[in-house]
Amino acid sequence: MSGIWVWLEQFQGQVPSVSWEALGVARRLAEAMAGPVTAVLLGHGVAARAEEAIAMGADMVRVAEHPDLADFRLEPYLAVLAPMVAEAQPQAVLLGGTARGRELVGGLAAELGTAALMDVIEVSVEDGRIMAVRPIYEGKLFARVTVERGPALLAIRGRAFPKPEPDPSRRGEVIAVPVDLEASGFPTEVLEWIPEAAGEIPLNEARIVVGGGRGVGGPEGFEPLRELARALGAALGATRAVVDAGWIPYKYQVGQTGKTISPDLYIACGISGAIQHLSGLRGVKVIVAINKDPEAPIFKVARYGVVDDLFKIVPALTAELRRRGLAKV
Amino acid sequence: MNIVVLVKQTPDTAANLTVDASGRVSWGDAPLIVNPWDEFAIEESLRLKEKFGGKVAAITMGPESAKEALKQAVAMGCDEAILLHDPAFEGSDAVVTATILAAAVRKLGAVDLVFMGKESVDGNSAQVPPALARRLGWPLLAYVGKIREVDPAGRSIVVERILEEGRQVVRAPLPAVLSAMQMNEPRYPSFMGIRKAARMAIPIWTAADLGLAPDQVGAAASAARWPAIFAPPKPEVRCEFIQGESPEEIARILVDRLLAEKVL
Ligand SMILES: Cc1cc2nc3c(=O)[nH]c(=O)nc-3n(C[C@H](O)[C@H](O)[C@H](O)COP(=O)(O)OP(=O)(O)OC[C@H]3O[C@@H](n4cnc5c(N)ncnc54)[C@H](O)[C@@H]3O)c2cc1C
Ligand SMILES: Nc1ncnc2c1ncn2[C@@H]1O[C@H](COP(=O)(O)O)[C@@H](O)[C@H]1O
Numbered sequence: 001m002s003g004i005w006v007w008l009e010q011f012q013g014q015v016p017s018v019s020w021e022a023l024g025v026a027r028r029l030a031e032a033m034a035g036p037v038t039a040v041l042l043g044h045g046v047a048a049r050a051e052e053a054i055a056m057g058a059d060m061v062r063v064a065e066h067p068d069l070a071d072f073r074l075e076p077y078l079a080v081l082a083p084m085v086a087e088a089q090p091q092a093v094l095l096g097g098t099a100r101g102r103e104l105v106g107g108l109a110a111e112l113g114t115a116a117l118m119d120v121i122e123v124s125v126e127d128g129r130i131m132a133v134r135p136i137y138e139g140k141l142f143a144r145v146t147v148e149r150g151p152a153l154l155a156i157r158g159r160a161f162p163k164p165e166p167d168p169s170r171r172g173e174v175i176a177v178p179v180d181l182e183a184s185g186f187p188t189e190v191l192e193w194i195p196e197a198a199g200e201i202p203l204n205e206a207r208i209v210v211g212g213g214r215g216v217g218g219p220e221g222f223e224p225l226r227e228l229a230r231a232l233g234a235a236l237g238a239t240r241a242v243v244d245a246g247w248i249p250y251k252y253q254v255g256q257t258g259k260t261i262s263p264d265l266y267i268a269c270g271i272s273g274a275i276q277h278l279s280g281l282r283g284v285k286v287i288v289a290i291n292k293d294p295e296a297p298i299f300k301v302a303r304y305g306v307v308d309d310l311f312k313i314v315p316a317l318t319a320e321l322r323r324r325g326l327a328k329v
Numbered sequence: 330m331n332i333v334v335l336v337k338q339t340p341d342t343a344a345n346l347t348v349d350a351s352g353r354v355s356w357g358d359a360p361l362i363v364n365p366w367d368e369f370a371i372e373e374s375l376r377l378k379e380k381f382g383g384k385v386a387a388i389t390m391g392p393e394s395a396k397e398a399l400k401q402a403v404a405m406g407c408d409e410a411i412l413l414h415d416p417a418f419e420g421s422d423a424v425v426t427a428t429i430l431a432a433a434v435r436k437l438g439a440v441d442l443v444f445m446g447k448e449s450v451d452g453n454s455a456q457v458p459p460a461l462a463r464r465l466g467w468p469l470l471a472y473v474g475k476i477r478e479v480d481p482a483g484r485s486i487v488v489e490r491i492l493e494e495g496r497q498v499v500r501a502p503l504p505a506v507l508s509a510m511q512m513n514e515p516r517y518p519s520f521m522g523i524r525k526a527a528r529m530a531i532p533i534w535t536a537a538d539l540g541l542a543p544d545q546v547g548a549a550a551s552a553a554r555w556p557a558i559f560a561p562p563k564p565e566v567r568c569e570f571i572q573g574e575s576p577e578e579i580a581r582i583l584v585d586r587l588l589a590e591k592v593l
Binding site: 011016071072073074075078098099100102103104105106107109110111113114115116117118119131134135136137138139140141142143144145146147148149187188189190191192193194195196198202204208232240243244250251253256257258264265275276279285286287288289294299300301302303304305306307308312313315316317319320321324326 | 340342343346348354365366369422423424427450451452453454455456457458459460462463464468469470471472474487489490491492493494495496497498499500501502510511514551552553554555556557558559560561566568569570571575576577579580581583584586587590592593
């Protein structure tokens with residue numbers, strides 16, 4: 001058993017930031033355990049990413065290409081990856097804790113008879129063994145976790161670790177892995193793709209998020225928030241109350257039954273700060289709250305607070321960013 | 330359509346949690362609830378039953394007290410409930426939990442669909458759905474935001490899966506394993522349902538009933554280890570309230586602060 005593996009997720013040929021973050025963690029683990037880092041790319045027409053993986057820290061890239069791997073589906077992805085891992089027996093397999101990543105790592109754990117550590121925010125090597133820290137109970141508690149039998153499988157929380165800086169002078173080996181898949185063996189079929197987030201910054205990758213709650217008053221009340229988000233290059237978020245009211249689609253919901261976000265800056269506008277909303281904010285560096293009610297619980301977690309009408313403060317903030325040349329648009 | 334909905338009993342998400350030196354988590358007198366994600370799965374299962382006929386069976390693995398979660402599922406409209414309970418199950422990790430749940434689904438037989446929550450709000454693992462699908466050898470449709478169509482005769486289902494970049498529309502044959510996002514508004518238990526649940530005798534299946542050997546379940550069979558559970562470090566945040574003569578002045582001060590924090 002040697003070396004650390006990383007699965008590089010790709011969607012339409014693009015690798016999400018969290019996959020590179022996982023590669024950065026793998027590099028660190030590999031150095032502590034004195035083994036190589038192997039990146040694995042599954043897809044169709046993705047070989048071009050291999051060089052990038054080497055620049056980002058991989059020593060070796062295994063590329064498995066097949067038309068059946070073009071769109072992520074758990075079954076063919078597992079059919080390719082599980083035997084590769086079983087044969088090479090790396091010490092650990094890391095990946096980004098996205099929807100696809102969590103499916104794949106959970107399936108791998110079952111196939112390999114090991115365990116997946118989800119949502120990892122810290123990693124260390126102690127006595128040759130990989131130890132991780134992960135939040136549980138919606139972040140109310142942390143657990144130190146490890147895996148008894150190899151390989152350890154780790155799904156990394158987005159934005160919990162730095163993305164490596166590419167080093168174009170790094171050298172590595174690219175290996176094309178032959179793929180033998182019987183098409184009929186995988187009964188699920190991707191019929192269509194609905195790109196809901198086209199042109200938007202994904203909430204889970206955003207450095208800044210502008211969140212809106214019932215205080216925005218109605219669907220059109222999100223307009224000044226959208227404007228501010230555009231100026232900041234930020235993603236838009238929302239509470240369940242406004243999603244349930246039909247003011248904004250579910251994909252924007254942040255919280256326990258919505259998305260989990262970890263931006264540097266969260267600007268909460270007209271949000272009371274219910275525990276189910278706050279549990280979606282993990283590791284946010286700075287929270288700014290704009291709320292008319294000085295008693296709103298959001299101020300208990302905010303670093304900066306403005307007790308005022310959001311319809312006055314939000315546009316003023318956008319204007320101020322523009323005035324100082326800090327606005328993206 | 331015969332549907333199994335898998336529910337987990339969890340502490341209320343509003344509960345204040347404490348943890349002692351031995352790592353035991355307590356939630357004071359806060360109630361135990363049905364994992365909120367599982368409520369979406371229950372609701373969707375009931376809607377499918379209402380449309381296509383058949384039965385919905387709720388299954389949980391847990392302590393005797395987890396019967397309360399099953400009773401809520403029955404009160405909402407599920408037809409049957411089964412508790413998987415055996416002292417040997419204690420300490421099972423996600424993969425082993427999936428092994429136990431899969432054995433129960435097989436024992437039940439003639440199941441078209443297993444519906445579960447996207448993840449549990451205590452373990453936050455989202456690992457049981459893919460592991461269960463592998464143990465059953467059925468396709469997994471995880472993170473389902475919408476069921477587009479079901480064809481019980483043609484034995485297929487089309488769903489929209491919510492992924493980071495958008496929605497993936499997928500067709501799968503039945504039987505399949507589905508995990509639910511916030512895809513509906515779960516109904517409240519009905520009066521009739523509550524009465525039915527109160528009277529229902531809930532069968533308990535043990536490892537032996539499921540044909541599982543003691544070394545296939547529990548902590549011994551599990552690969553995950555949890556050496557410590559602790560309260561996360563709580564950075565002291567004191568809110569600085571920004572005041573000013575005008576929104577413009579407030580905005581100016583706020584931008585100054587955010588620049589100093591290096592978060593812009
Ligand atoms: C099982 C479960 C799961 C849940 N999951 C989630 C989840 O994922 N995400 C989530 O967000 N919630 C979730 N909730 C709901 C949560 O409990 C709260 O109800 C919700 O977050 C409240 O949303 P809000 O802050 O927009 O609304 P409110 O609580 O109504 O707050 C609105 C705030 O706006 C302020 N305001 C009004 N007008 C203005 C103005 N002009 N300018 C400035 N401020 C103004 C008010 O003072 C108030 O504080 C869940 C609840 C349950 C039970
Ligand atoms: N002990 C259990 N009994 C029944 N279902 C469970 C159990 N644990 C997990 N599940 C199901 O698996 C889903 C995901 O849980 P988890 O993988 O633990 O985050 C839950 O929403 C439940 O539907």
